[in-house]
Amino acid sequence: MAQFEEVSVNSKLHPKPEGLIMQYGTAGFRSNAKHLDHIMFRMGLLATLRSKKTKFTIGVMVTASHNPEEDNGVKLIDPMGEMVAVEWEIYATQLANAEQDSLLHELKSIIEAEGIDLTEPAYVFVGRDTRPSSASLSQAVVDGVCSLGGKILDYGLVTTPQLHYMVCCCNTKSCYGSATLEGYYQKLSQAFLQLTHNVPNRTDDQKRLVVDGANGIGALKMKELEPFIRSELQVLLSNDGSQGKLNHLCGADYVKVQQKAPQGVTLVEGERCCSFDGDADRIVYYYTDSKGSFHLLDGDKIATLISTFLKELLTQAELNLQIAVVQTAYANGSSTRYLEDIMKVVVCCTKTGVKHLHHAAQKYDIGVYFEANGHGTVLFSKAAHKQILELVKDPNINDERKHAAKLLENTVNLINQTVGDAISDMMLIEAVLAIRGMSVQDWDSIYTDLPNRQLKVTVSDRRVIDTTDAERRAVTPGGLQDAIDALVKKYKSARAFVRPSGTEDVVRVYAEADSQESADCLAHEVSLAVH
């Protein structure tokens, strides 16, 4: 077939280095950018097949998120804006690792296994972050799509969540919004302004927020959003990409791991600051107190703030909808305890990785999910959304219920439900703080984090560690969990677990306890037990 000839000819322009093996992991493919040209071409091919199979538009995002600037990566986006189905992750790995002369064979075997009709049309959206390598790598994706006769819409520079949003808008025939950047800014900013503009007595201080753009795409997009929300939020943008290097000494990952302010941000007592990561799908907040101590408000604090706000609105609106918070093993024990015991919301724990949290959150009327690292969003079921919209229109309800219903409606519109979105999460957090009249310190004092420590351990083969119970218990090697249990017993309010990383060749160790010294000791002892 002519199509295969084109694939064959064009694939030689994107040759695979012999013997190079890569895996589509929790964050797609990720490595030094110089190893990725053939991967991008092949992901263009795979996205085209996925589009023919699903009869929907598929997204391909070129980014390596918080990795250093010289790295890059690629992720596929499924029709409703979610991560690509797990079975197709396996195809992605197979296709990526086929040597040059067996590429066609591998491609045909996927077509056969999935019963794909090659005469179906295919549509692929492509987006990229600001890395120097991203433009040529996204061109390789385009070449792959065109080789199989697919149609491309190249969005150029967008954040990861913006591309997820575009894919969802397109496939829901604009029910979710219009698939343009203008449409994205309009929808989110209108909801934000509706939520905030009637809030009384907001001072200029409360309307001001320092944003660390990680010298990446998030900074660029904040500049585009800023005119839309200027009347209600004054954004002081630092690490805007004009001088510093992407993710270098800045960004959400740096702040979370180092527990300190990024370069370029001078903390003023009590002033709210937030950091995005390199593709703007993660956000953390922080501030410094009167003693100069640094306080981090991570994904757990964000989930607590948002779920508390939603629960209050549901009560005021007299809507009987179940709200749940989805966390991972990394969630601070204090946050889980607060949510379960004080807030009385359902808390569910899943394996690390956005797709697991997203999937679990879909089971509830309202599913709030956040990883401690700042990636998360809120999902509203179709039925929940419908009930909220009906209540807004109901002429027979009192003003309090109507007000709460209206706030809920705008909250739904402000949230990017396809995936965690730093820009959308930021506006939601700002709106919640404004509506509830809370300072960043008030928010921080909802509960106090248990001191914790994370360590990495290098072992000869991390796959010997197998876990269960959402990665909180080790099944193999034999004896490891017993050893961890015995160590944990020595400390107060303690908890520890180990899990093989999905993105690095290391085993991760997490420990928390009633004091920093205890958490440090426990983490150290557990890491020795891993060896």
Ligand code: 16G
């Ligand atoms: C990936 C995941 C992130 C997770 C991290 C864990 C997505 C989009 N990203 O970056 O959610 O926290 O992996 O990494 O799912 P680890 O397995 O190395 O600890």
Ligand code: ZN
């Ligand atoms: Zn990211």
